[in-house]
Amino acid sequence: MQSSFSLSLSSASPITGRSDGGATSTAPDLFFSSTTTPSQLRFCGLRREAFSGCKSSNNALLLKQLRPMKKISASSSRNGTPSKGFDYDLVIIGAGVGGHGAALHAVEKGLKTAIIEGDVVGGTCVNRGCVPSKALLAVSGRMRELQNEHHMKSFGLQVAAAGYDRQQVADHAQNLATKIRNNLTNSMKSLGVDILTGFGTVVGPQKVKYGKVGESETLITAKDIIIATGSVPFVPKGVEVDGKTVITSDHALKLETVPEWIVIVGSGYIGLEFSDVYTALGSEVTFVEALDQLMPGFDPEIGKLAQRVLINPRKIDYHTGVFASKITPARDGKPVTIELIDAKTKELKDTLEVDAALIATGRAPFTQGLGLENVNVETQRGFIPVDERMRVIDSKGKLVPHLYCIGDANGKMMLAHAASAQGISVVEQVSGKDHVLNHLSIPAACFTHPEISMVGLTEPQAREKAEKEGFEISIAKTSFKANTKALAENEGEGIAKLIYRPDNGEILGVHIFGMHAADLIHEASNAMALGTRIQDIKYAVHAHPTLSEVIDELFKSAKVKSDVPSAVAEPVAV
Ligand SMILES: Cc1cc2nc3c(=O)[nH]c(=O)nc-3n(C[C@H](O)[C@H](O)[C@H](O)COP(=O)(O)OP(=O)(O)OC[C@H]3O[C@@H](n4cnc5c(N)ncnc54)[C@H](O)[C@@H]3O)c2cc1C
Ligand SMILES: NC(=O)c1ccc[n+]([C@@H]2O[C@H](COP(=O)([O-])OP(=O)(O)OC[C@H]3O[C@@H](n4cnc5c(N)ncnc54)[C@H](O)[C@@H]3O)[C@@H](O)[C@H]2O)c1
Numbered sequence: 001m002q003s004s005f006s007l008s009l010s011s012a013s014p015i016t017g018r019s020d021g022g023a024t025s026t027a028p029d030l031f032f033s034s035t036t037t038p039s040q041l042r043f044c045g046l047r048r049e050a051f052s053g054c055k056s057s058n059n060a061l062l063l064k065q066l067r068p069m070k071k072i073s074a075s076s077s078r079n080g081t082p083s084k085g086f087d088y089d090l091v092i093i094g095a096g097v098g099g100h101g102a103a104l105h106a107v108e109k110g111l112k113t114a115i116i117e118g119d120v121v122g123g124t125c126v127n128r129g130c131v132p133s134k135a136l137l138a139v140s141g142r143m144r145e146l147q148n149e150h151h152m153k154s155f156g157l158q159v160a161a162a163g164y165d166r167q168q169v170a171d172h173a174q175n176l177a178t179k180i181r182n183n184l185t186n187s188m189k190s191l192g193v194d195i196l197t198g199f200g201t202v203v204g205p206q207k208v209k210y211g212k213v214g215e216s217e218t219l220i221t222a223k224d225i226i227i228a229t230g231s232v233p234f235v236p237k238g239v240e241v242d243g244k245t246v247i248t249s250d251h252a253l254k255l256e257t258v259p260e261w262i263v264i265v266g267s268g269y270i271g272l273e274f275s276d277v278y279t280a281l282g283s284e285v286t287f288v289e290a291l292d293q294l295m296p297g298f299d300p301e302i303g304k305l306a307q308r309v310l311i312n313p314r315k316i317d318y319h320t321g322v323f324a325s326k327i328t329p330a331r332d333g334k335p336v337t338i339e340l341i342d343a344k345t346k347e348l349k350d351t352l353e354v355d356a357a358l359i360a361t362g363r364a365p366f367t368q369g370l371g372l373e374n375v376n377v378e379t380q381r382g383f384i385p386v387d388e389r390m391r392v393i394d395s396k397g398k399l400v401p402h403l404y405c406i407g408d409a410n411g412k413m414m415l416a417h418a419a420s421a422q423g424i425s426v427v428e429q430v431s432g433k434d435h436v437l438n439h440l441s442i443p444a445a446c447f448t449h450p451e452i453s454m455v456g457l458t459e460p461q462a463r464e465k466a467e468k469e470g471f472e473i474s475i476a477k478t479s480f481k482a483n484t485k486a487l488a489e490n491e492g493e494g495i496a497k498l499i500y501r502p503d504n505g506e507i508l509g510v511h512i513f514g515m516h517a518a519d520l521i522h523e524a525s526n527a528m529a530l531g532t533r534i535q536d537i538k539y540a541v542h543a544h545p546t547l548s549e550v551i552d553e554l555f556k557s558a559k560v561k562s563d564v565p566s567a568v569a570e571p572v573a574v
Contacts, residue, residue, distance in 0.1 A: 080112035083223045088114045090430065091208050091222035092423075093200035093370070096123020097416045098407030099228035100184050102423025107191045109431040114220065115193055116200035116210045122181040123230050124408070125416040131180050132173035132253040133273055134447055139169050140280035141449045147280075154490050164281065170255035196220075201371040202227070206402050213369070224402045224430040226423065227384060227392070229370065231363040231408035238339075239265075239359055242329035245336050246357045249274070259283055259356035263338055265324040267294040269446050270360035272310070276448040279314045286352065287311075287318035290343050294318055298446075299458040299511045301497065306513055309493055310448050322349055327357050365409045375400050383411035388436050390426050404430075418442050441529035445518035450494055453521035456509030456528055462499045465508075474502040478553040480514040484545035491515040496554045498524075498534075505533035505560040516547050523551050534558045 082088050090106045092099040095117035106113040120127055145151060146162035188195060196218075198211035208225060211217035233248035235241055243251050245259075249270050258281045264271045267289040275285045287294060294311060295303040311318070319340055325348075326339040338352040365382040372379065378395040379385070384405040385393040392403040404426045407419030421437055428435035445453040457465065459475065466473045480486040480494035494514020500507050510524035527537050534555050542552040 080107075080110050082112040085221070086206070086223045087220045088112050088194075088222040090114075090224050090226065090427070091116065091200075091220060092226045092228055093202075093208065093210075094123065094228035094230055094407075094409075095121045095184075095188075095195065096228060096230045096407060096419065097125045097184075098230070098419030098423050099123070099226070100188065100423075101420030102226055102228065102406065102427055103188055103193045104191065105424045105427040106431075107193060109427055111427070111431060113193050114196050114222075115188065116196045116198065116208070118197075118199040120181060121185045121188075121195065122177070124232075125419075126180050126184060127177050128250045128253060130416050132177045133249070133270075133277075135173040135176040136169065136253070136255065136277045137273060137447045137449075139164070139172065140277045143280040144276075144449050151490055166255060166258055166281075169281075173253060173255065199369065200229075201369065202374055202403070203371055204374050205400070222402075224404065224426075226390075226426055227367075227370065227403070227405040227409055228407050228419065228423065229366050229409045230419075231365050231414065233359065234362045234364040235359055236324070236361055238326040239324065240327060240329055241359065245330040245355070246327055246359065248359050252358050257356070259354075261286070261354045262356045262358060263288055263324075263336070263352055263354050264358045264360055265327070265338075266290075266360035266362065267318070268297055268360060268362065271358070272306075272446055272448055274358055274360065275314075275316055276310070279316060280449075284315040285317075286354065287316065287320075288322060288324045288338065288340060288352075289318065289320045290323050292321050294320060298452060299454065299497065299509070301459065302452060302454070302495075302511045302513050305495060306448075306452055309450070309513075319350065324357075324359075327359075330355070363408060363414060365411060367409055375403060377403075381411075384409050386410045386412070389429060389434075390422050402430075413439055413442060415442065415444055438529055441525050443521040443525040445521060447518060450491065450514050451517040452511075452513050453517040454509070454511045455521055455525040456507065457499060458509060458511070459497075459499055462508045471501055471503060473508060474500055474559060476500070476554055476558040478550050478557060480547075480550055482553070483547060483550050485547050486515055486550070488545070489515060494550075496520070496550050498554045498558055500534055500558055500560070502559055503561055505535045505558075505562065507532075507534060510551075510554070512550075514547075514550070520547055520551055523548065533560075535560050535562065 080089060089111035090113045092102050092115045095115045099115050103113050103115050125131060143162055143164060146159055152159050196210050199213050200208055200210045202225065203209050203219065206223065206225065207219065207221055209217040209219045233250060235248065240246060241248060252274055258278065261284045262278055263286045264275055265288045267287045271287060272295060275287070278285055293303065294307055298306065321343045322340040323343055324338050325341040328337045330336045335353040335355060336357050338354065338357060339348060340350040340352065341347060342349050367379050367382055367384055372384070376394045377384065377392055377400060386405050387393060387399065390404045390406050390410065392400045392405050394400050406422035406426060408414045412418070421442065425435045425437040440456050443453060443455040445451055462473050476498040478496050481492040486492050486494065496510065496512045498507065499509040507524060507528050510521065512520050538555040542548045
């Protein structure tokens with residue numbers, strides 16, 4: 001079953017390496033007690049055993065629940081009782097982080113829920129994305145530190161030459177993926193979500209079939225259906241991926257080799273994070289970027305600083321304004337060849353000969369074979385069109401009743417936490433509460449050393465909006481150089497930047513480059529999500545000495561015309 005599904009994905013896009021583990025593998029560690037709540041389990045799944053409440057409990061009942069299942073019939077499921085006339089209240093196609101987030105929230109809301117997965121639970125993020133890549137980045141961070149003699153000496157430390165064992169580094173990434181995948185699987189099983197194995201297809205309104213395509217498929221009905229089928233690496237025309245010398249992130253995460261010289265095509269999130277890993281492990285990197293500057297998605301000022309710190313001092317060079325138009329893998333003793341054409345004139349500019357090439361040119365939605373024609377839906381460049389409530393829109397522009405699409409497959413924001421948040425938002429709606437997710441308040445982070453994080457608009461986007469809508473914007477900045485904790489760590493390189501409206505204190509965007517930027521962004525993103533204004537948040541107290549004071553200073557240094565707090569809490573007598 002699993003291998004046939006892998007093949008069907010492979011024919012859509014050349015991905016390989018889906019043989020790791022399985023959704024039904026026995027969990028090595030049992031983290032879940034029968035009293036653990038769905039939200040605790042979400043943390044257990046996505047953030048390791050962050051909650052102590054997730055640990056222990058190995059009573060017989062739980063062991064029984066966690067035993068590998070073939071297929072649980074709807075009637076044997078423990079969650080909810082379905083609405084009259086349906087097998088389930090909610091069926092989710094795709095058990096990535098989006099589907100998982102939706103399933104856990106659905107159980108919390110009392111919905112009888114099933115999730116269909118054709119490959120392994122956890123999808124891209126857990127098996128081929130966030131999780132293994134962050135494990136590799138944890139290694140690269142330490143290598144970088146150990147190799148930085150100047151940095152070590154400034155603490156008075158002496159360290160012998162740092163080295164690494166490639167296979168053990170690779171194992172660290174794969175072991176973490178396995179652990180998190182088991183956590184995710186167990187979290188759903190222990191709450192009674194039916195995990196149905198096979199390829200899911202929409203066969204009509206409120207009807208789905210799943211199983212081995214064209215062989216043994218089962219039809220089920222659901223009051224509401226969520227499509228959460230995610231994405232696969234996008235490989236441009238003319239690029240031949242062999243999985244060894246011309247690779248995508250799916251292959252790179254296995255770290256089967258550390259090439260001496262690797263070209264990374266695309267300087268977005270994947271390109272940048274892998275440049276951090278490869279250079280720390282000793283590779284030389286050449287970026288090939290189609291747009292005129294590296295890291296085109298970031299705020300330009302942050303991008304410039306990132307280039308000064310993450311690119312220029314490292315063994316990295318780059319070609320911008322060029323497409324990698326033809327890439328041929330190494331064979332018969334010849335190296336990988338890469339033809340570069342000018343992005344504007346399309347003329348051949350250069351041919352590179354290197355040891356390997358990583359294709360990091362974005363991701364393509366995985367929506368083939370879903371049966372969308374049965375509900376009159378046409379994809380747009382493969383993405384499923386949805387409105388702001390993730391309701392699927394048909395080819396006539398009408399909403400398809402009871403059908404939703406979340407995560408990478410709708411292309412709104414290709415991030416794990418966005419997929420999960422969209423899933424939660426849909427569950428809120430189908431359980432009777434209107435909910436619209438504010439995508440502008442969703443943070444993003446790039447886990448380089450140091451990290452980059454952002455929420456809301458970049459400065460050019462904010463200026464464009466301000467001009468259109470007729471308001472002014474202001475910029476405030478703070479430096480990590482003025483922060484005690486950062487200086488104690490000898491990590492003073494970094495800035496935080498706030499883009500805001502001086503007339504009313506609205507936060508339009510926050511961008512951070514520096515140590516632990518990925519953690520620091522949440523004060524800003526939560527403020528934006530809750531509509532908190534600068535004149536309110538500037539009075540919040542931060543522990544000293546912490547990096548969070550960089551953000552505290554940022555809000556304090558903003559000049560808001562109306563300095564009156566918009567909401568002042570009643571003083572509490574102590
Ligand atoms: C290298 C890399 C690093 C990343 N790092 C981060 C990061 O640090 N932070 C972050 O927020 N995001 C990161 N991302 C992005 C993140 O992985 C995705 O945004 C996220 O996985 C999307 O979740 P999803 O649930 O929409 O889809 P997926 O995770 O892709 O899951 C979809 C699931 O659906 C299954 N499926 C597909 N079609 C069918 C079908 N018809 N029937 C049954 N099952 C089906 C698939 O097998 C898969 O399990 C990274 C991505 C990559 C590639
Ligand atoms: N830390 C994170 O949150 C994280 C990490 C990795 C991936 N992701 C997600 O995964 C998705 C995919 O990441 P990605 O880095 O592949 O995509 P991306 O869209 O971030 O960057 C792709 C880059 O490739 C360039 N490009 C495209 N075609 C090209 C060609 N033929 N030649 C040269 N350059 C070309 C684009 O201009 C762009 O800069 C992103 O949407 C991101 O959100 C997130």
